[in-house]
Amino acid sequence: MSRFNNFLLWVFISFSFILSLALMSDENSILLGQYFFVLGLCLIPKIKKLINNKIAEILSVLDKNNNSEKSITKGLGKKIGIIKFTVFFMAFIFIVASLPQPENSNITQNNATQNQEITQNKYIDNKNTKKISKALNINRMEASNIYEILLNCGVDKIHWIEKIEDIENAYFIHLENIIEPLKISLKDNKLEHVFYDTWSLYDNGKYDGNLSDYSITLDEKFALKRLSKENININLKYPQNSKYNENSWNITKMDNEYAVSCSVDAPNTFGMLVTHQFFLTYKKENEKFILTSMKSDENNIIKTKQIQSKITPEDKKSIKELNKALGL
Secondary structure, eight states: OHHHHHHHHHHHHHHHHHHHHHHHTSGGGHHHHHHHHHHHHHTSHHHHHHHHHHHHHHHHHHHHHTTOOSOTTTTHHHHHHHHHHHHHHHHHHHHHHHSOOGGGHHHHHHHHHHHHHHHHOTTTTOHHHHHHHHHHTOOHHHHHHHHHHHHHTTOOOEEEEEEOTTSTTEEEEEETTBSSOEEEEEETTEEEEEEETTEEEEETTEEOOOHHHHOOBHHHHHHHHHHHHHHHHHTOSSGGGOEEOGGGOEEEEETTEEEEEEEEEEEOTTSOEEEEEEEEEEEEETTEEEEEEEEETTEEEEOOSSOOSSOOHHHHHHHHHHHHHHTO
């Protein structure tokens, strides 16, 4: 019977060591693994005997201090067993109570994942992210993901955001120094589409273009309007009596090609105001706009590689003939 008990004891000791190694491999249960390691260690016969002797010495000292008349050895084994059981049981209860609760494991994992994403996302504290979060009423993590996509589309500084009326989950994003706002739509608080004017920049995870390919700054707008008026006035017979329809100006861009259109009320030879539609195209080279073509009412007026500050006599003759043909 003694051999069988010793066999069971060593089986339990081995099991405790194996269990401790398995538990210590998980950072959430390291303390429990250490508990079973110590438990297995204390059950080894030599160590067990050493612990029992130490406890017996302590109990004998306490009995003497209490002037006990009972025999020191009477019930000593039982006392030692109770003390060891109490210590290990209380330690086990304390360790188990400190472990994460099973029902909260999913929440803990989700929080850990979210914290990791927040740490990895460098746009979480960006001022543009904060504007998106506030205007769209979404959390900072979702806003950060939206701004990262917008940044990849070429967006830099967001000026302000407004809701597009009568369209669910759609917004205008006004950018600093850009004449047209972006149009975006969301689905489940995630960016679905991004448009600039009629051009798609982002569509369900796919980038279709960059803002710099199509956007026009305020400086470019005023420069193109001024240059276009200069070029149009050259072709008007009475530019001082002509009137531009300011609401008719339309400026678009594709790559490095700028298209400008507007309407002008200009007097003809008989003094009657006639509305003419002008179409001009430019290219930008070395920060300067170069006129590449110009039409009036679908008639070609000029096609050149650069704006001429002065008009030659031959040019004046050609323009006069065109004006006569157009009734200007």
